[in-house]
Amino acid sequence: MSNIKVIALSGGVGGAKLLRGLYNVLPPDTLAAIVNTGDDFEHLGLHISPDVDTALYTLAGLAHPEQGWGRRDETWNFMHALEAIGGETWFRLGDADFAMHVERTRRLKSGEPPSSIIAHFAKSFGIRALIIPMSDDPVATRVLTDEGELAFQDYFVRRRSEPVLHALRFIGAERARLTESARAAFASPDLEAIIIAPSNPWLSVDPLLAIPELRHALETAKCPRIAVTPIIAGKAVKGPTAKIMVELGIPVSPLAVAEHYRGLIDGFVLDERDAALADCFDIKVHIANTLMTTLDDYERVARITLAFVHANNS
């Protein structure tokens, strides 16, 4: 029986900040984070799962405080030595970070599913929340650009999101299933809220929503479903969200994000800098300072979001 109170759907760094806030303010073992794996890729013969590791590092307190990926107190001797022998260095892998990819790859090859590996990592780090991949089945985000179709990391890291984006594909999503742990979380009798974290809706959240079973679970959920805005005053806090909204012909506005999630959310946490837009929403809106810079901010936005949930529920 699952004791999960809150499910959060998350991508990379923006989402991970809210995950950390929720984790800190909720009782232990009551948060389930379902995390994007569409960015996963093979590199240097290893299986790399960037958003899952960002979630793990952030909840374990191991994340780098500024750069938005990788670990704090990291060293780069592997990368320097690889460069000296002409290896591929466009994707930066720290010495400690590397251990995750090696151990994940070894376990995958031995037949262990991703969800079990991630649960093992979370336990090793002492994390008392469920970190669940969106599926144990492979889903690959592909980006259709003016330079042709690119694998996600080729677009995002190697090309620094520079090519103009026309559309996205999530290969394998149609056939991907939820994990048992995700199903149990959605069926939890204690479930109070499903929160869509302020990750990039198109790059990071859409891969989750492309999985029919996950979309259906969201559509039919009996608890409030809340999105936290990834757009503040016409800009994304970090990453290419605003840029790709422009390229997709979508106004860079939290309204467009709420429209994108239509039918999947009951409420929207809007940033105070966009308060003037509140009346344009046809779902409940809560206005707050949503900018997350410090750990205090993460917890404050988590508390605001949960209070909004309970106000909606009563």
Add this chain to the structure above:
Amino acid sequence: MSNIKVIALSGGVGGAKLLRGLYNVLPPDTLAAIVNTGDDFEHLGLHISPDVDTALYTLAGLAHPEQGWGRRDETWNFMHALEAIGGETWFRLGDADFAMHVERTRRLKSGEPPSSIIAHFAKSFGIRALIIPMSDDPVATRVLTDEGELAFQDYFVRRRSEPVLHALRFIGAERARLTESARAAFASPDLEAIIIAPSNPWLSVDPLLAIPELRHALETAKCPRIAVTPIIAGKAVKGPTAKIMVELGIPVSPLAVAEHYRGLIDGFVLDERDAALADCFDIKVHIANTLMTTLDDYERVARITLAFVHANNS
């Protein structure tokens, strides 16, 4: 056309010291080291080639000055992070060292033969000597012990050479072929000597000699073939050579080493501490201080060995 003057057959650290000495005293591009790959193994999903990397690091000046494996100025963050998530840590892999295994594995998977990968590494390190694997075909050293048959690294590293050794097998050696670069070295019109470095004759040199084409090349060589003693005053300088000679019922004596190489060598460099044995040899013997501690020692023993070659040749 090969300009090789000296071929040295080598295993790990003891042999690598003489390789470095020879490299320093010979003209550039005239030394070919043929190195044991029977110790190669798969670990953490990577192909690891310990003796080849010891040769590369030693000739590049990157080797750790004391420990006999790995790199100087190494860091261990990968290993610490791997330990924290419950990974296998019995084989110590430094952060910079790891780059070799990752890049080697990636290239092997793309179909590149080991000899080409090693040549690439040597070039990256600016090494002007040929470092040649004993074969591009896989050969696996297996150790028959009182605890059963063990893979080499299980015996040597994990079990610290503690099990009593009864015999050795070199799986694949019968069918293994020399590389083209080794064939060219043996056919070099400039070839002046073949030197068996002071590596462990049973664990490190026998894998080479188990390859019929390599044994034949040694048997039929027209230049002097010299072994440098791996035994000084009844002891090995480093490693389990003396221990396994006892276990195999062989006297721990340089005479037994010369006997082991019977038909394959014309001369033997004997340590001065064993000078009393000189008259018992039925091949030419040169008595010298063969202990190699400093770089000066490496070069001194190399010069002594080459002088002995030329004395034999004239």
